[in-house]
Amino acid sequence: MTEVLAAPGTDAGAVPPPGADETGAPQVEVMGVRHHGPGSARAVVAALDRLRPDVILVEGPADADPLAALGDHPGLVPPVALLAYETGSPSVAAFWPFAVFSPEWQALVWAAAHDVPVRFCDLPTSAVLGGPGPDTAEAETPLGDETSQEPAPSEIPAPSEVPSAPEGADLSETSAAGVRRDPIAALAAAAGYTDPERWWDDVVEARRDAPTPFPVLTEAMAELRAAAAPLPDDEQQREDRREAFMRQTLRATLKGGARRVAVVCGAWHAPALDGKLPPAATDVRTLRGLPRRATSVTWVPWTSSRLARASGYGAGITSPGWYHHLFVSDDDVVARWLVKVARVLREQDLPVSSAHVIEAVRLADALASMRGRPVAGLEEVTEATRAVLCDGDDTLLGLVTGRLVVGEILGEVPDSVPTVPLAADLRTVSRRLRLPQEALERTVELDLRKPNDLARSRLLHRLTLLGVGWGTPAASRTRSTGTFRETWSVQWRPELSVSLVEASLWGTTILAAATARAVDTAVHGTLPQITALVEQCLLADLPDALAPLLDQLDVRAAHDEDILHLAGALPPLVRAERYTDVRGTDTAGLARVADALLVRLCAMLPAAVTNLDDDAARDLRTALDAVHEAVVLRDVDGAGRALWLRSLLVVADRSEGPHPVSGVLGGRATRLLRDVGHLTPAESAVRLGRSLSVGTPAPTKAAWIEGFFDGGGLLLVNDPELLGLLDAWITDLTEDAFVDVLPLLRRTFGTFAAPERRAVGDAARRRTGSTPAVPTTFRALDLDEAQVGPAIATVALILGAP
Template sequence: MTTGTAADAPPDVPPDAASTAPVVRVMGVRHHGPGSARAVAAALEELQPDVVLIEGPADADPLAVLAADPDLRPPVALLAYATDAPSQAAFWPFAVFSPEWQALTWAAAHEVPVRFCDLPSGAVLAARTDGRDAPAADGDADGADGAREADGADGAGADPAADGDAAGTDRAAGADADGADQDADAPRDADGGGPDAGDPEPSTGGDVPPARDGHALRTDPVAQLASAAGYTDPERWWEDVVEHRRDGAAPFAVLTEAMAALREAAEPLPAHEAEHEERREAHMRQTLRAVLKSGARRVAVVCGAWHAPALDGKLPPASHDAKVLRGLPKRPTATTWVPWTASRLAFASGYGAGVTSPGWYHHLFTTETDVTARWMVRVAGVLRAEDLPVSSAHAIEATRLADALAVMRGRPHPGLEEVTEAIRAVMCDGDDLLLELVTGRLVVGEALGTVPGSVPTVPLEADLRATGRRLRLKLDAVPRDLALDLRKDTDRDRSTLLRRLRLLGVHWGTPQTSAVRSTGTFRETWSLAWKPELSVAVVDAAMWGTTVPGAATAKVVDTAGNAALPALTGLVEDVLAADLPDALGALLSELDARAARDVDTAHLMAALPALVRAERYTDVRGTRTTDLTRVVDALVIRTCAALPAAVSSLDDDAAARMRDAVDAVHAAVMLRDPGHTRDLWLATLAGLADRPDLAGVLAGRVTRLLRETGTLSTQDAATRFGRALSVGATPPHKAAWVEGFLAGTGLLLARDTDLLDPLDTWVATLDEQEFTDVLPLLRRTFGGFAPAERRAVGDAVRRTTRPGATLAPVDVDEDLAAPALAAVALILGVSR
């Protein structure tokens, strides 16, 4: 829409220019839409504006010039964070097909000034600190699908929209998120984005968008417009009218007029939301006035369609907007560009202004001709990469089917729905799993943008990127496995970097179970995936230092002051693996003092395994662990002294937990070099074995451990086994003793008749009630054996004849057994 907006001519404007009213074209768009982006680019070429205004944080103006840098490649996002609390942050994402990005790049290419005109990020983040949700403005709500707060990095809870347009956070991690909360007044199209744009994604504490209880939902204006046009699906109407247009034209004037009518009929917002809306639009108008006053004669304004009527035509008095903006909350912030991912542009990620199909929209925007056919070729390539038999004939038939479906439904072009149905029917043979593969790879996609080195950043991030380049670790959104051999310097440095980052809360890499079977400790496997929210995590971690090792050391030392004893020992293990020698001394001093004061035996026992594992790193990483060995020795001594009193009068659940703790400590102690602590531990177990008050599961396990280490001979262990099953103990106690002794392996029974005979005799002599009582325990014990072990035990029982037992013939009713035998034969696949 082209509108003449009168303004008082400044003194430095020539008279001939002052006699001509400036031209202001307001382009109401949807945040991520290829048709809107194409229309904006065409309108800018036609208008050739002096200044371009874009809905976005006003304090990000210095970053707009970087759009000319070829290394700034979308998807990217503007990141604003509070300098006093970096975890409080907000994102403004951009894709190639975002109208705002096209406006930025057009202005950069034509050397035209660009200004962002929305509220500054300081006001956006300050709105979150007053104890209430910042309201959603208009459906351009960009739910925060990537940012996190430091106190919520574990995924608990989500912050509401930063400036009122954001609606929650990413559902990550993974990202099994499905949808975001619909903002209080957010008009949305079926793609989730609404016709507006430019509002931030707040950095919040979790993965689940919050409910907006008490907020009445404004009627979706796109749905109303679609209904007026005879469409039942608002997304289909929007795509047919705007996004699928190939001529570059867009009904900006019509959309602005329609939105004006809808705004007049819309129900009123809650007071604080209405105030926030009014401030946003007042700030946009004030920015427009300032541009016109500076002498601009042709101004392009790219904003969400819902805001367009507030900026079009004659503006209200400037004094009114100044009064509205008086008392605007502020907060010190910093802004920068960060990489973004295609999947985080998707509505399903929790991004309120997202689209369902960023990959498809990118294809619509970048493909000039044969859109459907070229898409089918890409789909065929994805399926062929999975060794599926997809030929060119499949692509041709799928294209024809999509075109036919569009004609039948009265659509000008095949949309994603028609294309998807054709792919499912022709290329995937109706298999939804294959269709999900196509959706993940193409329809959504996982492209990661890049930012140039000239982008302002915190020193910690600069150090991280430099280290990553040196170690040839690329920031990539697509998860990939990285196998490391710690005997190699580069691989060891990679492992060290990833572990240091994890200590800082930057989970770029996740340890995996190695696919290479090895008994050594020199192999590690990591899964790497760089997610946008990690940029916030890096900024948040910058408070601890300017380099990765320095920041990790500072944070570890600070964390150690409040960590419980088991957590403290785990931290020692992490510090050794991350090669942070400056943190190790402080940790060991704290650990020694904490162990001396801690009287909880469970804490002492839980602390040992991690410390012993940490000792082993000296074999591969060359870390000196002399001080650590001293602490471990002291911890073993304290555990041995406290254990006899800790095992008295335990109920079944407590005894089972203590059994597991004893197993863990025993495994840890036996890993160490022979010495006095190992002898002390075995002597402590020997002292427990003969105690009559020991729970059955513990007594059995202690006997087993003593037998495995040779402290008890095989014959002594068998004698104790038989004694435990003799008359005098209750059947449940006997069953618990058996569980404690046998849990973990059945080969003992298969190979040792001295153990099998008393067990077999005891089970055979149980009466019906006793057998019923002990059956669950026995099933739990034998159910833990591997199938081959159970088979070996059964063979051993068949070979064993109890003293005095005779094998008598058994009469079988063949007619009664026939159905059962037939069922067994069917299961085994044999004929009778």
């Protein structure tokens, strides 16, 4: 096949004079291409320069014709994609991507530069989106739909034109199923190649001065179509309709007076459009009953990495960066590429010299010669890069692959392109804030004391509310923990264009849409969801949404009987009220709602802690910790603090009685009261002594200890009385009781940091040989030490203590 494609019969000199064939009929040249192929793109340009057509037909959605005229617009920079979406349901969408090395794109550019009419000739988007199948599609495959790649989990593919082979079917390259699955592999096998991509590179992509390969490719595809396995009925209907529509478009073009027509389409479809066309009546019947949907079409930016096969895009290529280099480099392709590789490695402070590059070029050329290839391809260049420039380090080679072989270029779309108002507003705002939409992920540190950074933060928070995930909060690279700093990881992805279209139903500007979306979410949200939404609205500076949200919060708080919901709602409100001063946000309404939530929470707490098992008590304990921290920070000396501490005291006092609370909650309430000084160390020691008294089951004691000591190992180090009580209780445990409580104790002490555990162990070791902890308990109980002292001294003498 290599020799066939270079045969003189395909030379341009054999083509009849422009305008008509030998019989005087209009001349139609069908250029069967591989999508995103630089060799195909060069061949298309060469063929158009020779043919000088009156009209160019390009495979693509027919209702996108008005956008085709923008091919030479300086603001439309590939990679870009046609985005079509259903007008009433933007989530139903499809993309048609174009790179600078896509043959279809070069046809559009050539037509615009030579003032030649250009039309898309495939099914309109109304039919593509109206048909059966998934909601979001990427509507191309490598060689005119003859190959399909598996999509990434996050993407929904277009309805495949390549059927799944039945189980046990012969999938060899030359079998009927294998030809349908991968026509390139079938051609490569016929030419004696084991690697289809290498064959295609050798005969098409890497050849620069050879005649245009379209006649031979069309002939080859005709043979393959005849030998391919039949399609299932629904897939065959879709393929028949596409080709019927293309033929109808070609007929209409010729009927309109065109004498020279160039058709740029996937090579698989070329035989259906080449030569004498079948009767039009057959195609009319085929197109009868096409599904319809109201759609809108526009240009959107695309990324080079999304052209890669690894991204899951059906028409993907493994190396868009390499293909771009092949297309834009006129000579010394390998040397120029390896110079780029050296530049990437030098940016990583690696010692790569000119001698390294020269040696790598020689190695790549030698490998190509040994393998019988006309020029070095990506495989040879990669091996030379690994061996010479990367010293065999696959990590460095992965860096080169990511930066160059795949690349990360984001296309540009001019403001004149029709789009939804929300996308236009985002474009304007992001430019004003100097926050460019870039394909590379980068970290942005924001200082909220600066007006521009504050505006950036508000924009990213508003987009998050709208479901447009341009930025995600990230860990700061600085040591600062002030509330005036925010860190974001920002990356623009093509699918965010669809998210913007979906969000446009909420408003025409980012501010208005985010406000409307927040209010609508609050109407249907739960209490914790509304509380979190209030915090988001403050961060996004949505003053018009705050009042409706607070009203909804009042209603939910008044009717919600789940104490965990109430406890989870209060801390975000307090945070929002306390830490939004740097944003200049009005938080006056938050205080009223926070006060009401606290009163209701305190009223519900005594009943809510009754008859809880230890697992449920642990969940509530975590919520109470958060509420306690919020109340103490917000209300240092006020009535709200006093009300909360009284409620905690009720919980702490109910460790005994007919309706005792779980030891986890009783111990935690005691600990929280001790931390704020509402209970003295002596009083907390008395409560610990009571909880460890005889008659209380060992697991109940361990639960109380868990609640009291969890997260506070230093308390035992700094309070010998508590350590003594705990030590005495553990020492007195029977073997069976110790086995019962050991898992609980281990869970408690396991929460301590390693230095805390070490300090507790040192404190316990220092107690060896000292006076037992019992006397400190007597002092805590206000007993007369003079009366009990002799008895204790006698016991100590018996035990052998000093």
